[in-house]
Amino acid sequence: MKLHLALAQINTKLGDVQANLDKHLSLIDEAKKRKTDLLVFPELSLTGYVLQDLVSFVAHRPTDDDPVFKPLLAASHDLDLVVGFVDEDSRHRFFIASAYLSGGKVLHVHHKVYLPTYGLFDEGRFFAWGDSVRAFDTRFGRMGMLICEDFWHASPPYLLWLDGADILLFSSASPGRGLGDNEKLESARWVERINMAYASMFTCFVAHANRVGYEDGLHFWGGTTVFDPNGEELVHGPYNEEALTYAELDLNQLRRTRARLPLLRDERTGLVRSELDRILSRD
Amino acid sequence: MTDIDLTINTDLARTILTGFIKSEITRVGFSRAVVGLSGGIDSALSCVLAAQALGPENVLAVRMPYKASSRDSLDHAQLLIDQLGVQSRTIEITDMVEPLIQLDSEMSKVRKGNLMARARMIVLYDQSEAFKGLVVGTSNKTEILLGYSTMFGDSASALNPIGDLYKTQVRQLSRALNVPAPIVDKPPSADLWAGQTDETELGFTYEEVDRLLYLLIDQRYMPQEVIEAGFDEKFVNGVVARVRRFQFKRMLPPIAKISNRTIGYDFLYLRDWGT
Numbered sequence: 001m002k003l004h005l006a007l008a009q010i011n012t013k014l015g016d017v018q019a020n021l022d023k024h025l026s027l028i029d030e031a032k033k034r035k036t037d038l039l040v041f042p043e044l045s046l047t048g049y050v051l052q053d054l055v056s057f058v059a060h061r062p063t064d065d066d067p068v069f070k071p072l073l074a075a076s077h078d079l080d081l082v083v084g085f086v087d088e089d090s091r092h093r094f095f096i097a098s099a100y101l102s103g104g105k106v107l108h109v110h111h112k113v114y115l116p117t118y119g120l121f122d123e124g125r126f127f128a129w130g131d132s133v134r135a136f137d138t139r140f141g142r143m144g145m146l147i148c149e150d151f152w153h154a155s156p157p158y159l160l161w162l163d164g165a166d167i168l169l170f171s172s173a174s175p176g177r178g179l180g181d182n183e184k185l186e187s188a189r190w191v192e193r194i195n196m197a198y199a200s201m202f203t204c205f206v207a208h209a210n211r212v213g214y215e216d217g218l219h220f221w222g223g224t225t226v227f228d229p230n231g232e233e234l235v236h237g238p239y240n241e242e243a244l245t246y247a248e249l250d251l252n253q254l255r256r257t258r259a260r261l262p263l264l265r266d267e268r269t270g271l272v273r274s275e276l277d278r279i280l281s282r283d
Numbered sequence: 284m285t286d287i288d289l290t291i292n293t294d295l296a297r298t299i300l301t302g303f304i305k306s307e308i309t310r311v312g313f314s315r316a317v318v319g320l321s322g323g324i325d326s327a328l329s330c331v332l333a334a335q336a337l338g339p340e341n342v343l344a345v346r347m348p349y350k351a352s353s354r355d356s357l358d359h360a361q362l363l364i365d366q367l368g369v370q371s372r373t374i375e376i377t378d379m380v381e382p383l384i385q386l387d388s389e390m391s392k393v394r395k396g397n398l399m400a401r402a403r404m405i406v407l408y409d410q411s412e413a414f415k416g417l418v419v420g421t422s423n424k425t426e427i428l429l430g431y432s433t434m435f436g437d438s439a440s441a442l443n444p445i446g447d448l449y450k451t452q453v454r455q456l457s458r459a460l461n462v463p464a465p466i467v468d469k470p471p472s473a474d475l476w477a478g479q480t481d482e483t484e485l486g487f488t489y490e491e492v493d494r495l496l497y498l499l500i501d502q503r504y505m506p507q508e509v510i511e512a513g514f515d516e517k518f519v520n521g522v523v524a525r526v527r528r529f530q531f532k533r534m535l536p537p538i539a540k541i542s543n544r545t546i547g548y549d550f551l552y553l554r555d556w557g558t
Contacts, residue, residue: 013558014555015556015557016558050553052551053549053550053551054552054556075487176299179291180288180290180291180292183292183294183295184295212304214303217447218554219299239298240302
């Protein structure tokens with residue numbers, strides 16, 4: 001089985017949801033013409049990243065009566081979509097969120113569970129922390145979504161793997177930092193290394209969509225990637241410019257790799273649990 | 284001594300910084316830039332980056348000599364204008380500052396220097412309106428950290444592409460972008476009075492202080508750790524004190540909070556809000 005995946009590394013207008021929605025719809029049209037099965041947008045693709053006091057103004061609910069989600073859900077009859085947005089729950093907590101839309105329905109919403117609040121980041125000041133990491137079933141198999149800092153920690157990808165995800169969809173709004181004499185930024189090299197590592201260790205597909213553009217002095221570097229279950233890079237989008245990057249995922253590769261390398265079969269989850277219990281019960 | 288390498292990939296620096304200029308100018312409805320060209324390396328680099336980002340026809344380089352400014356400064360600025368093909372103007376500031384200087388026969392060099400820097404700011408912001416271009420800043424990371432600038436003078440700009448580059452990195456990038464050799468090679472000077480050089484005034488070289496600042500700021504070394512790494516204790520303490528003392532120059536003036544929502548504390552939006 002083949003999955004025709006497209007990753008949209010876009011620039012966004014900070015706080016202008018309508019303008020960002022228009023860009024989504026036009027890229028959806030473009031991807032549709034290329035017979036795409038699934039199109040993934042970056043973190044907060046509908047709102048922009050450094051929202052600060054704009055958070056409550058740009059929040060939406062992923063329902064079919066929402067003016068932003070209505071056209072996106074309609075478009076999801078033609079191809080599956082992952083979009084980034086600010087989710088407001090019924091008690092008015094605001095989350096950094098990704099929604100997986102398919103066949104006019106919301107299959108899954110992930111709330112970012114790690115909000116970086118250090119260095120140049122201030123997410124914990126403006127957003128609520130998500131409290132679950134769940135895989136979900138799609139017409140292409142079981143998947144999992146994580147948002148930026150979520151996969152800087154090893155545990156969320158590991159949990160998704162154990163929960164059955166064979167395709168990990170990562171999205172970011174990653175500000176570039178650390179310019180040395182290397183042709184890639186430190187932050188870009190770091191993210192690419194760990195994406196490759198997760199694909200290798202979990203013998204699964206790892207796709208990453210990162211945005212581009214600037215917000216004040218921050219620069220988002222793009223560089224979309226897809227790694228296969230052997231940890232090999234299938235595609236690499238350009239740095240620093242908008243692009244739609246297409247990848248054909250041969251899902252049978254999961255079987256071939258795991259027949260050779262049974263890391264999933266041999267994973268000792270009981271051992272993990274008992275050691276975690278011991279570690280967590282320590283005074 | 285700890286191995287310290289401030290080398291940057293100049294292609295990537297150029298891509299990020301020209302992209303920054305283009306994005307931050309065009310998203311607010313402008314397409315042009317104004318740069319005060321002193322004849323020194325910092326403004327030369329900002330001008331090159333602006334010309335590459337926007338096209339030379341969209342950049343106005345303004346030379347603003349005072350009667351005591353060195354001839355070299357003017358000539359070096361002209362070298363760059365000719366090389367880039369940017370638009371240019373020369374506006375003398377002597378007649379602007381002289382009446383103020385005449386008011387006080389005791390006026391110190393520092394006060395005169397500040398007057399000149401602020402007169403140049405007035406000229407640039409006037410040209411900004413006339414040319415419909417934003418003022419591109421020319422302060423580098425070393426001088427911002429050391430507070431080696433005039434508030435509301437040379438530090439004033441609408442955006443600054445080179446403020447995260449140390450002086451030695453400014454030199455490296457300038458060489459890579461073909462800034463004329465006389466500009467790159469001469470001793471840095473604010474040229475506020477004859478014979479002034481930055482390094483004499485500061486008491487150390489940029490090469491030395493950049494290595495120190497890189498460890499203290501970028502690598503988060505404690506002062507004691509850089510001394511253990513081989514830096515002179517007096518030099519380290521002097522620079523640490525200087526960075527702290529001039530924090531005020533790196534900030535907007537604090538607003539006294541009395542309401543529930545105060546600009547700067549809990550009214551938080553980027554400048555790029557809505558764009």
